[in-house]
Amino acid sequence: MSPHSAAPCATRGPIPAQAGIGLRFQHHQAVVDTRPDIAWFEVHTENYMGGGTPLRYLEAIRRDYPIACHGVGLSLGSAECLDPGHLARLRGVVERIEPALVSEHLSWTVVGGRYLADLLPLPLTDEAFDLVRRHVDQVQAVLGRRILVENPSTYLQFRHSTIPEWEFLAALAARTGCGVLCDVNNIHVSACNHGWDSAAYLAGLDPASIGEIHLAGHSVRQLEDGVTLHIDDHGSRVCPEVWQLYAAAVACFGPVPTLIEWDNNIPPLETLLDEAAEAASLLSRPAGGGADAVAA
Amino acid sequence: MPSLLELQQAMYRSLVGGDDAAAAAHVVANGLAPGARLQVYRNTALVTLTTALRLCYPAVQRLVGDEFFDGAAMLFIAAQPPQSAYLDAYGEAFAEFLADFPPAASLRYLPGVARLEWAVNRALHAPDIAPLDLLRLAAIDPANHPQVVLTPHPAVGLVHDAAPVDAIWRAVLAQDDAAMAAIDLDAGPVWLLVERGRLGIEVERIEAEAWQFTAALFAGRSIDDAVAAFPGAEPVQLIAGHLAAERFIGFEHAIPRRLRAASPEPQS
Numbered sequence: 001m002s003p004h005s006a007a008p009c010a011t012r013g014p015i016p017a018q019a020g021i022g023l024r025f026q027h028h029q030a031v032v033d034t035r036p037d038i039a040w041f042e043v044h045t046e047n048y049m050g051g052g053t054p055l056r057y058l059e060a061i062r063r064d065y066p067i068a069c070h071g072v073g074l075s076l077g078s079a080e081c082l083d084p085g086h087l088a089r090l091r092g093v094v095e096r097i098e099p100a101l102v103s104e105h106l107s108w109t110v111v112g113g114r115y116l117a118d119l120l121p122l123p124l125t126d127e128a129f130d131l132v133r134r135h136v137d138q139v140q141a142v143l144g145r146r147i148l149v150e151n152p153s154t155y156l157q158f159r160h161s162t163i164p165e166w167e168f169l170a171a172l173a174a175r176t177g178c179g180v181l182c183d184v185n186n187i188h189v190s191a192c193n194h195g196w197d198s199a200a201y202l203a204g205l206d207p208a209s210i211g212e213i214h215l216a217g218h219s220v221r222q223l224e225d226g227v228t229l230h231i232d233d234h235g236s237r238v239c240p241e242v243w244q245l246y247a248a249a250v251a252c253f254g255p256v257p258t259l260i261e262w263d264n265n266i267p268p269l270e271t272l273l274d275e276a277a278e279a280a281s282l283l284s285r286p287a288g289g290g291a292d293a294v295a296a
Numbered sequence: 297m298p299s300l301l302e303l304q305q306a307m308y309r310s311l312v313g314g315d316d317a318a319a320a321a322h323v324v325a326n327g328l329a330p331g332a333r334l335q336v337y338r339n340t341a342l343v344t345l346t347t348a349l350r351l352c353y354p355a356v357q358r359l360v361g362d363e364f365f366d367g368a369a370m371l372f373i374a375a376q377p378p379q380s381a382y383l384d385a386y387g388e389a390f391a392e393f394l395a396d397f398p399p400a401a402s403l404r405y406l407p408g409v410a411r412l413e414w415a416v417n418r419a420l421h422a423p424d425i426a427p428l429d430l431l432r433l434a435a436i437d438p439a440n441h442p443q444v445v446l447t448p449h450p451a452v453g454l455v456h457d458a459a460p461v462d463a464i465w466r467a468v469l470a471q472d473d474a475a476m477a478a479i480d481l482d483a484g485p486v487w488l489l490v491e492r493g494r495l496g497i498e499v500e501r502i503e504a505e506a507w508q509f510t511a512a513l514f515a516g517r518s519i520d521d522a523v524a525a526f527p528g529a530e531p532v533q534l535i536a537g538h539l540a541a542e543r544f545i546g547f548e549h550a551i552p553r554r555l556r557a558a559s560p561e562p563q564s
Binding site: 046050051052053054055075077078079080086089108109113114120122155158159160194195227229 | 304334337377382424
């Protein structure tokens with residue numbers, strides 16, 4: 001697969017195929033004060049569904065930087081219908097912020113009108129595919145725009161799953177026209193937890209569908225009987241294995257907007273900018289420099 | 297093979313109720329017990345929701361300590377998980393939960409501090425809504441003013457407590473031990489108005505009659521109903537003050553009581 005098979009950057013909208021960082025409340029003032037040299041910011045959509053100070057900051061920052069809205073609460077995989085209240089709140093944020101990208105997850109969080117507060121795994125079945133496809137169609141119709149759907153980190157698989165996750169995502173993109181938010185850290189975490197082949201995962205996605213890449217840190221938990229589980233916690237630097245997989249992803253997909261994501265132990269802004277610079281150096285490597293060339 | 301809905305209901309029973317049996321039957325073990333895999337999700341959900349409550353209730357957390365707070369939060373979350381993914385709106389019922397929580401009974405002001413923190417949280421996160429345009433109000437016949445029902449701004453809240461919960465809240469958040477020690481819990485009730493000010497959240501003490509009259513308006517009673525209920529308040533001055541402070545976003549006309557009584561029953 002050649003990097004040149006990737007869609008040209010212009011079709012990815014105004015977010016350039018460069019490195020951005022997750023904008024967190026702790027850094028609002030520093031960003032406004034220092035106007036850091038970074039290509040774009042991503043926010044958690046749910047953090048801006050109200051009014052007041054957070055929205056004031058985002059409105060100020062969006063004047064100078066492209067913004068991506070990344071949601072965690074839409075629950076595309078709920079067997080019941082999407083929460084109309086949440087969809088309306090999402091639409092409100094999108095109309096107000098006019099983000100360059102809008103994304104959600106291949107997961108579910110709501111059942112029986114209760115929000116379970118984690119990105120829960122789906123059984124990857126034909127039933128789940130039909131349901132997620134309908135929900136993505138619905139969201140794209142309500143928003144009047146394409147969304148990206150992100151691969152989750154998972155800690156369990158269901159016995160009755162029949163479709164590999166990458167095939168599920170690739171088919172979802174093909175059927176709905178949605179893009180894929182390829183979280184390289186999540187691929188690594190799930191691959192370690194389930195024995196998947198990360199390279200096969202990347203190769204299974206259509207490069208033209210990749211609208212964004214996420215990079216983050218994770219932790220490794222030692223469980224009983226010497227079993228280890230990789231946990232996606234966004235609380236540390238990107239690890240060498242994930243940088244290596246990222247280089248392979250860039251070789252596969254071509255340059256794609258790439259996000260440095262922290263949600264726990266959030267460090268000073270400089271640390272995020274430092275990691276973004278590292279991503280930028282891999283993004284700007286000449287085509288053909290694959291993972292083998294990356295010093296881990 | 298379970299339907300997707302059956303599986304998600306089983307996951308709910310596992311993650312919220314702690315009953316893994318139905319969900320675990322569908323999980324691939326692959327070297328690790330299904331229960332241990334489900335536990336990872338249960339932990340993350342609990343941490344996320346506890347964090348949401350900590351962000352909303354920092355003074356309650358300091359008053360009771362981290363361990364007590366997390367324990368109370370865990371019981372609250374299990375009893376009343378959120379109904380939406382918009383977590384800034386989660387936790388309103390925590391004050392009532394604390395009021396009925398025997399281990400917290402010795403801190404009788406704790407539910408009041410929690411109610412104040414919920415009002416502060418609302419003031420922080422309520423949507424931005426344009427205030428009532430006074431020209432619209434001026435356009436109606438003054439003779440109809442008594443029947444007007446005003447709509448409060450969602451960022452404005454009213455809190456009342458028998459203890460000086462505003463002083464406790466400030467002292468705790470400032471970690472001001474001297475101020476905390478000086479608080480007289482029997483100094484009498486406080487009537488508080490909480491709102492989003494130009495420079496941040498403002499918590500102001502107002503007179504009891506003014507608070508009660510305002511609370512009646514906020515509860516959707518017409519101006520003449522509120523005046524009748526609290527004749528000691530100064531309605532013109534209070535309403536003018538609220539309008540100037542942009543505490544209302546709209547209004548509607550109530551049907552006067554005498555007409556309401558005479559209205560025909562809807563035909564079925």
